[in-house]
Amino acid sequence: MANNVYKSIELTGSSPTSIEDAVRVAIERAGKTIRNMSCFEVVDTRGYVEDNKIAYWQATIKISFTVE
Amino acid sequence: MANNVYKSIELTGSSPTSIEDAVRVAIERAGKTIRNMSCFEVVDTRGYVEDNKIAYWQATIKISFTVE
Amino acid sequence: MANNVYKSIELTGSSPTSIEDAVRVAIERAGKTIRNMSCFEVVDTRGYVEDNKIAYWQATIKISFTVE
Amino acid sequence: MANNVYKSIELTGSSPTSIEDAVRVAIERAGKTIRNMSCFEVVDTRGYVEDNKIAYWQATIKISFTVE
Amino acid sequence: MANNVYKSIELTGSSPTSIEDAVRVAIERAGKTIRNMSCFEVVDTRGYVEDNKIAYWQATIKISFTVE
Amino acid sequence: MANNVYKSIELTGSSPTSIEDAVRVAIERAGKTIRNMSCFEVVDTRGYVEDNKIAYWQATIKISFTVE
Amino acid sequence: MANNVYKSIELTGSSPTSIEDAVRVAIERAGKTIRNMSCFEVVDTRGYVEDNKIAYWQATIKISFTVE
Amino acid sequence: MANNVYKSIELTGSSPTSIEDAVRVAIERAGKTIRNMSCFEVVDTRGYVEDNKIAYWQATIKISFTVE
Amino acid sequence: MANNVYKSIELTGSSPTSIEDAVRVAIERAGKTIRNMSCFEVVDTRGYVEDNKIAYWQATIKISFTVE
Amino acid sequence: MANNVYKSIELTGSSPTSIEDAVRVAIERAGKTIRNMSCFEVVDTRGYVEDNKIAYWQATIKISFTVE
Amino acid sequence: MANNVYKSIELTGSSPTSIEDAVRVAIERAGKTIRNMSCFEVVDTRGYVEDNKIAYWQATIKISFTVE
Amino acid sequence: MANNVYKSIELTGSSPTSIEDAVRVAIERAGKTIRNMSCFEVVDTRGYVEDNKIAYWQATIKISFTVE
Numbered sequence: 001m002a003n004n005v006y007k008s009i010e011l012t013g014s015s016p017t018s019i020e021d022a023v024r025v026a027i028e029r030a031g032k033t034i035r036n037m038s039c040f041e042v043v044d045t046r047g048y049v050e051d052n053k054i055a056y057w058q059a060t061i062k063i064s065f066t067v068e
Numbered sequence: 069m070a071n072n073v074y075k076s077i078e079l080t081g082s083s084p085t086s087i088e089d090a091v092r093v094a095i096e097r098a099g100k101t102i103r104n105m106s107c108f109e110v111v112d113t114r115g116y117v118e119d120n121k122i123a124y125w126q127a128t129i130k131i132s133f134t135v136e
Numbered sequence: 137m138a139n140n141v142y143k144s145i146e147l148t149g150s151s152p153t154s155i156e157d158a159v160r161v162a163i164e165r166a167g168k169t170i171r172n173m174s175c176f177e178v179v180d181t182r183g184y185v186e187d188n189k190i191a192y193w194q195a196t197i198k199i200s201f202t203v204e
Numbered sequence: 205m206a207n208n209v210y211k212s213i214e215l216t217g218s219s220p221t222s223i224e225d226a227v228r229v230a231i232e233r234a235g236k237t238i239r240n241m242s243c244f245e246v247v248d249t250r251g252y253v254e255d256n257k258i259a260y261w262q263a264t265i266k267i268s269f270t271v272e
Numbered sequence: 273m274a275n276n277v278y279k280s281i282e283l284t285g286s287s288p289t290s291i292e293d294a295v296r297v298a299i300e301r302a303g304k305t306i307r308n309m310s311c312f313e314v315v316d317t318r319g320y321v322e323d324n325k326i327a328y329w330q331a332t333i334k335i336s337f338t339v340e
Numbered sequence: 341m342a343n344n345v346y347k348s349i350e351l352t353g354s355s356p357t358s359i360e361d362a363v364r365v366a367i368e369r370a371g372k373t374i375r376n377m378s379c380f381e382v383v384d385t386r387g388y389v390e391d392n393k394i395a396y397w398q399a400t401i402k403i404s405f406t407v408e
Numbered sequence: 409m410a411n412n413v414y415k416s417i418e419l420t421g422s423s424p425t426s427i428e429d430a431v432r433v434a435i436e437r438a439g440k441t442i443r444n445m446s447c448f449e450v451v452d453t454r455g456y457v458e459d460n461k462i463a464y465w466q467a468t469i470k471i472s473f474t475v476e
Numbered sequence: 477m478a479n480n481v482y483k484s485i486e487l488t489g490s491s492p493t494s495i496e497d498a499v500r501v502a503i504e505r506a507g508k509t510i511r512n513m514s515c516f517e518v519v520d521t522r523g524y525v526e527d528n529k530i531a532y533w534q535a536t537i538k539i540s541f542t543v544e
Numbered sequence: 545m546a547n548n549v550y551k552s553i554e555l556t557g558s559s560p561t562s563i564e565d566a567v568r569v570a571i572e573r574a575g576k577t578i579r580n581m582s583c584f585e586v587v588d589t590r591g592y593v594e595d596n597k598i599a600y601w602q603a604t605i606k607i608s609f610t611v612e
Numbered sequence: 613m614a615n616n617v618y619k620s621i622e623l624t625g626s627s628p629t630s631i632e633d634a635v636r637v638a639i640e641r642a643g644k645t646i647r648n649m650s651c652f653e654v655v656d657t658r659g660y661v662e663d664n665k666i667a668y669w670q671a672t673i674k675i676s677f678t679v680e
Numbered sequence: 681m682a683n684n685v686y687k688s689i690e691l692t693g694s695s696p697t698s699i700e701d702a703v704r705v706a707i708e709r710a711g712k713t714i715r716n717m718s719c720f721e722v723v724d725t726r727g728y729v730e731d732n733k734i735a736y737w738q739a740t741i742k743i744s745f746t747v748e
Numbered sequence: 749m750a751n752n753v754y755k756s757i758e759l760t761g762s763s764p765t766s767i768e769d770a771v772r773v774a775i776e777r778a779g780k781t782i783r784n785m786s787c788f789e790v791v792d793t794r795g796y797v798e799d800n801k802i803a804y805w806q807a808t809i810k811i812s813f814t815v816e
Contacts, residue, residue, distance in 0.1 A: 005709040006692040008740070012414040012472065018088050020154050023183065024190060029413040029475055031188030042181040045110040047091065049131075052099030054092060060416070063185075064692065067709055073301040074284040076332070080210040080268065086156050097209040097271055113178040115159065117199075120167030122160060128212070132284065135301055141369040142352040144400070148618040148676065165617040165679055196620070200352065203369055216278040216336065222496050224358050227387065228394060233277040233339055235392030246385040249518040251499065253539075256507030258500060264280070267389075290428050292562050295591065296598055303596030314589040317450040319431065321471075324439030326432060335593075345641040346624040348672070360494050363523065364530060371528030382521040403525075404624065407641055420686040420744065426564050437685040437747055453586040455567065457607075460575030462568060468688070481573040482556040484604070488754040488812065505753040505815055536756070540556065543573055549777040550760040552808070608760065611777055630768050632698050635727065636734055643732030654725040657790040659771065661811075664779030666772060675729075700766050703795065704802060711800030722793040743797075 005067045006038065012060040019045055022059035036066040073135045074106065080128040087113055090127035104134040141203045142174065148196040155181055158195035172202040209271045210242065216264040223249055226263035240270040277339045278310065284332040291317055294331035308338040345407045346378065352400040359385055362399035376406040413475045414446065420468040427453055430467035444474040481543045482514065488536040495521055498535035512542040549611045550582065556604040563589055566603035580610040617679045618650065624672040631657055634671035648678040685747045686718065692740040699725055702739035716746040753815045754786065760808040767793055770807035784814040 013026030023042065030037060044060035081094030091110065098105060112128035149162030159178065166173060180196035217230030227246065234241060248264035285298030295314065302309060316332035353366025363382065370377060384400035421434030431450065438445060452468035489502030499518065506513060520536035557570025567586065574581060588604035625638030635654065642649060656672035693706030703722065710717060724740035761774030771790065778785060792808035 004694065005706055008690040008692070010416040010470075011475070012416070014412065018086075018154075020190075020193070026413055027185060027188070027190055035188075037185040037188060039182060039184045042183075046107060047110075047129075048107050049095060049105040052095070052103075052105060054088075054095055057088070061183075062690075067691070072286065073298055076282040076284070078212040078266075079271070080212070082208065086154075094209055114175060115178075115197075116175045117163060117173040120163070120171075120173060122156075122163055125156070130282075135283070140354065141366055144350040144352070146620040146674075147679070148620070150616065162617055198350075203351070214280040214334075215339070216280070218276065222358075222494075224394075224397070230277055231389060231392070231394055239392075241389040241392060243386060243388045246387075250515060251518075251537075252515045253503060253513040256503070256513060258496075258503055261496070265387075290426075290562075292598075292601070299593060299596070299598055307596075309593040309596060311590060311592045314591075318447060319450075319469075320447050321435060321445040324435070324443075324445060326428075326435055329428070333591075344626065345638055348622040348624070358494075360530075360533070367525060367528070367530055375528075377525040377528060379522060379524045382523075401523075402622075407623070418688040418742075419747070420688070422684065426562075434685055454583060455586075455605075456583045457571060457581040460571070460579075460581060462564075462571055465564070480558065481570055484554040484556070486756040486810075487815070488756070490752065502753055538554075543555070548762065549774055552758040552760070606758075611759070630698075630766075632734075632737070639729060639732065639734055647732075649729040649732060651726060651728045654727075658787060659790075659809075660787045661775060661785040664775070664783075664785060666768075666775055669768070673727075698766075700802075700805070707797060707800070707802055715800075717797040717800060719794060719796050722795075741795075 006064045007067050008062050008064045009034075010043070010060060010062050012044075012058055014056045014058045016054075016056045019057050019059050022057045023061055026059065026061055027063070030063055034063070034065050036068065037063055038066065039064050074132045075135050076130050076132045077102075078111070078128060078130050080112075080126055082124045082126045084122075084124045087125050087127050090125045091129055094127065094129055095131070098131055102131070102133050104136065105131055106134065107132050142200045143203050144198050144200045145170075146179070146196060146198050148180075148194055150192045150194045152190075152192045155193050155195050158193045159197055162195065162197055163199070166199055170199070170201050172204065173199055174202065175200050210268045211271050212266050212268045213238075214247070214264060214266050216248075216262055218260045218262045220260045223261050223263050226261045227265055230263065230265055231267070234267055238267070238269050240272065241267055242270065243268050278336045279339050280334050280336045281306075282315070282332060282334050284316075284330055286328045286330045288326075288328045291329050291331050294329045295333055298331065298333055299335070302335055306335070306337050308340065309335055310338065311336050346404045347407050348402050348404045349374075350383070350400060350402050352384075352398055354396045354398045356394075356396045359397050359399050362397045363401055366399065366401055367403070370403055374403070374405050376408065377403055378406065379404050414472045415475050416470050416472045417442075418451070418468060418470050420452075420466055422464045422466045424462075424464045427465050427467050430465045431469055434467065434469055435471070438471055442471070442473050444476065445471055446474065447472050482540045483543050484538050484540045485510075486519070486536060486538050488520075488534055490532045490534045492530075492532045495533050495535050498533045499537055502535065502537055503539070506539055510539070510541050512544065513539055514542065515540055550608045551611050552606050552608045553578075554587070554604060554606050556588075556602055558600045558602045560598075560600045563601050563603050566601045567605055570603065570605055571607070574607055578607070578609050580612065581607055582610065583608050618676045619679050620674050620676045621646075622655070622672060622674050624656075624670055626668045626670045628666075628668045631669050631671050634669045635673055638671065638673055639675070642675055646675070646677050648680065649675055650678065651676050686744045687747050688742050688744045689714075690723070690740060690742050692724075692738055694736045694738045696734075696736045699737050699739050702737045703741055706739065706741055707743070710743055714743070714745050716748065717743055718746065719744050754812045755815050756810050756812045757782075758791070758808060758810050760792075760806055762804045762806045764802075764804045767805050767807050770805045771809055774807065774809055775811070778811055782811070782813050784816065785811055786814065787812050 083089035695701035
């Protein structure tokens, strides 16, 4: 771990269900092109409202992964 | 969307269940007097403890809505 | 309430399930040595990823309790 | 307390005497139209100078009150 | 000025032209219902992109006005 | 002074009188168990309202003291 | 919009004319390699001075675009 | 007022009495060399402790004055 | 550039026209007494309102210049 | 790691040599009473000057350790 | 310099030796794929502890480079 | 110490060697015109890159000194 260099990128995922699911959507999408993700930080939590109800949650995360 | 003016107000909702439910309570209350809510940002997440257990969650959101 | 002095400490709990459960784990552990917890603020929400999936959530809270 | 929804608004009061008095002026004015104020946070403390002396203090507070 | 109480509210205006014009749109709308506006602070500057061009600017301002 | 290690803790004191008195209450309580306090920083100033009047002030301070 | 994942990157554009033009330069350059840009936030505004005059403006923006 | 250029400097004053008095000390000292001070913002409030009592308050202010 | 020491000062300029012009006014004034200005950062953007219209813009900048 | 609860405390160490050595002094002192330290964050870096030379560095760190 | 567009990315390097060396490790790794790096900002400084000693330093930097 | 008024100014020093040396360069330059410097805070740490190597470090400090 001490020898690694990490890169961090910012992704925003959405979900009608929960904050955790919005994060999961972003992580899942990142996994298609990024290997070696290690951790993330939730940097912003928002939501969209339609007809006075929460339509979907939106979580922005900063994901860190090892640069090989 | 480009022609709208939005106003943002700050509300705090509570729920014994989850952060998402505390937000939902605030949105529901706002819906009684505000029309055209578009989005919100979670700006503070707190909780209250009774007998060493989480009694309820408290989420403060900034809600934006179109000024007609 | 007006006569109390509160102390705040920072704890980080983890859970594979949700942000709320990670907070609950921290509160539960704090309850073993601290009495009179009154409230907490979520100051940081992170997570760890293994095999491109969220392995566990990590919530850092600032807990306030009455100094007797 | 767990069932309430709170709204927060920002007011700025002034006083030639002290920071506390500037806050009191803002609370007093708010009390003319708002019921059920519960707490406030001092978010900004400023002052104005005339003839090299402090002419008056200006305190900006975020007041929370129950939305009935 | 030392005797006034000010209230601050947050508005977001939009304009295809410039940041200044987005602010002007918000001020103009505010002027329909608020009297005695004194000053504002630009707290957020954003924009929307369509077909790789800036479609419109969005400025969020905190406007202060005297509470009569 | 150059050889000392300092620890900082966060305490919140209350007073019906003033911000300074709320800080004094916290310092006085800290003095019962901590020796060698050197300085503090006021990190949060709040208040509680009852019947449209300020019931008490609440000051949160970060106190630093020499670890012997 | 609820199903999209967004990525945000940080770019800095320059212009001798205005803040808006510095942003436009960054957006235009981004458009050569990024499709589906949706919005941006101005996170830093600077400028360079030569011979006591503003030589050029420099705007740093965080651009969000759909990850296809 | 619209034609003025203001300069802001940071000063720290001390007082055994109160936060307001620590600010007053800084303003008074500034008045010996600066003319046309218009306003200030309190940016930091600290204190020093001796024998478990508050020895003196320390307020840091940002003072603005007209550049003639 | 690697051998220089820079000093930064904070100035506020005003203009009825635009944010850029308010910055220009501050830079122009600074140029009367400061040589070797290299760059600036816009740290605050405000405005004043008269009769429900923007009377003038006010930009606060931090200017850096070489200490000779 | 997923089952641990961490506590974070704030310590300030000093050293005439370097920032890193000031941190090392704080960690070394913490090691006398805390077991299982895992990581730290440098939250403040200061220094004291005597006779126009840096007399010593002062680093404030937030140390996290497993609560057993 | 006035015509360039810069991109900024966030990298974290590690070193058992010093903060500066952790930054150097990140810069060196970046140099394998990025050309035209111009400057960086240290945005986070952390460290890991093993057996009550600093095992390695971790520096997170935001690197800017010209987009060709 | 309780009777002093302090002024704080912001300086940026550079060094090819280390962060500490960049601070030392700024302090040394300040010592040519300022007497009675007491302490400083490191508020920004940057660096410049040439040929994929760190060419020099740049540290911005806020220095406080007694106003006589």
